[in-house]
Amino acid sequence: MRVDVDIPGKHYPIHLGRNLIANAQLYPEGARNGRAFVITNDTVAPLYLNQVQAALGDQLPVHVMPDGERFKSMEQLSAVLDKMLALKLGRDTTIIALGGGVVGDLAGFAAAVYQRGIPLVQIPTTLLSQVDSSVGGKTAVNHPLGKNMIGAFHQPDCVLTDLNTLDTLPAREFKAGVAEVIKYGLLGDIDFFTWLESHMEALLARDGETLSHAIATSCRHKAQVVSADEKEKGQRALLNLGHTFGHAIEAHLEYRDWLHGEAVATGMCMAAELSQRHGWISRADCQRVDALISKAGLPTAVPSGLSAERMRALMQGDKKTAAGRVRLVLFRALGDALLSADYDDALLMQTLQHYCR
Ligand code: NAD
Ligand code: MG
Numbered sequence: 642m643r644v645d646v647d648i649p650g651k652h653y654p655i656h657l658g659r660n661l662i663a664n665a666q667l668y669p670e671g672a673r674n675g676r677a678f679v680i681t682n683d684t685v686a687p688l689y690l691n692q693v694q695a696a697l698g699d700q701l702p703v704h705v706m707p708d709g710e711r712f713k714s715m716e717q718l719s720a721v722l723d724k725m726l727a728l729k730l731g732r733d734t735t736i737i738a739l740g741g742g743v744v745g746d747l748a749g750f751a752a753a754v755y756q757r758g759i760p761l762v763q764i765p766t767t768l769l770s771q772v773d774s775s776v777g778g779k780t781a782v783n784h785p786l787g788k789n790m791i792g793a794f795h796q797p798d799c800v801l802t803d804l805n806t807l808d809t810l811p812a813r814e815f816k817a818g819v820a821e822v823i824k825y826g827l828l829g830d831i832d833f834f835t836w837l838e839s840h841m842e843a844l845l846a847r848d849g850e851t852l853s854h855a856i857a858t859s860c861r862h863k864a865q866v867v868s869a870d871e872k873e874k875g876q877r878a879l880l881n882l883g884h885t886f887g888h889a890i891e892a893h894l895e896y897r898d899w900l901h902g903e904a905v906a907t908g909m910c911m912a913a914e915l916s917q918r919h920g921w922i923s924r925a926d927c928q929r930v931d932a933l934i935s936k937a938g939l940p941t942a943v944p945s946g947l948s949a950e951r952m953r954a955l956m957q958g959d960k961k962t963a964a965g966r967v968r969l970v971l972f973r974a975l976g977d978a979l980l981s982a983d984y985d986d987a988l989l990m991q992t993l994q995h996y997c998r
Contacts, residue, residue, distance in 0.1 A: 642656075683705050912969065
């Protein structure tokens with residue numbers, strides 16, 4: 642299966658299926674002719690690097706990063722660029738990013754800045770990276786003063802989404818990816834949301850057809866939003882559904898204990914609750930959101946020890962502010978999200994108090 646991403650000035654395919662990584666035909670010509678540099682990590686390399694080598698040869702230069710978000714850093718980026726320069730890799734080199742979002746973001750940024758930009762192939766190996774970070778061209782590393790603060794837009798030449806890689810993904814990481822899948826249904830596609838309600842067990846069991854439909858639909862949604870608004874001037878912000886609440890939870894936990902997708906899951910419940918308190922969606926709608934998120938094995942309540950006041954302050958610190966007021970992604974209806982600064986502060990406080998007990 643193939644999903645096309647059409648961005649002004651750049652058109653590229655997401656190939657979706659099984660046994661794609663070892664298929665040389667799917668890579669750009671330069672990479673097939675030995676002009677490639679692989680970036681991966683020490684968890685993914687033993688699992689899938691041999692398949693890239695089967696496609697492109699085992700003489701390929703490779704950089705294996707340590708596993709972990711804290712290595713999405715300027716230091717690690719520097720190490721990558723040092724190695725590429727020492728190898729005298731030219732501008733016609735394709736970077737192959739093999740791994741989850743951490744590898745994809747760092748490798749993508751390396752591709753954006755190495756000699757002002759070189760080709761990139763994303764091979765996302767987590768559900769989250771397959772439905773989210775590998776699509777849309779945002780690349781970045783973290784800075785001690787903020788996540789993803791140093792980055793660039795750099796679209797890949799193609800994305801190889803090989804469903805086989807999900808066989809080895811830990812269940813908790815898988816579910817965190819499911820949160821972002823649910824997000825696409827909630828923000829713009831009620832039919833997909835309804836489909837997820839009846840296919841969640843099959844999805845969690847990683848049934849092939851179910852996975853493939855869920856991932857393709859998610860990629861199409863992200864690709865559509867990104868095509869309309871590559872640089873996040875408007876519509877792309879809807880992809881932050883659940884994220885402002887979620888970031889406050891992550892910040893409270895100092896980015897430990899909970900995965901991003903878990904925080905977003907609770908955040909989506911809170912966005913639904915606040916919308917319900919405005920009368921925009923019904924109590925039954927809210928219960929559907931909670932029920933699907935619970936069914937996915939994701940949290941629907943905030944972690945203990947987080948007060949409403951503290952959560953409010955942490956949300957204020959989030960960067961999505963318009964004239965000092967935090968804009969939130971809320972619901973006009975289930976499956977129809979909007980970005981709004983036009984909500985009632987008292988209702989927001991009540992929502993936070995409802996959750997932070
Ligand atoms: P991750 O890259 O840390 O991967 C999660 C864990 O799974 C890691 O331990 C990894 O080594 C392991 N792993 C990866 N593939 C595996 C496999 N097939 N089998 C077994 N283990 C495997 O995390 P993630 O959730 O993929 O990505 C999170 C990152 O993505 C964050 O840094 C976030 O900022 C970024 N992100 C970027 C965008 C974007 O638009 N660029 C969007 C969303 C998230
Ligand atoms: Mg996210």
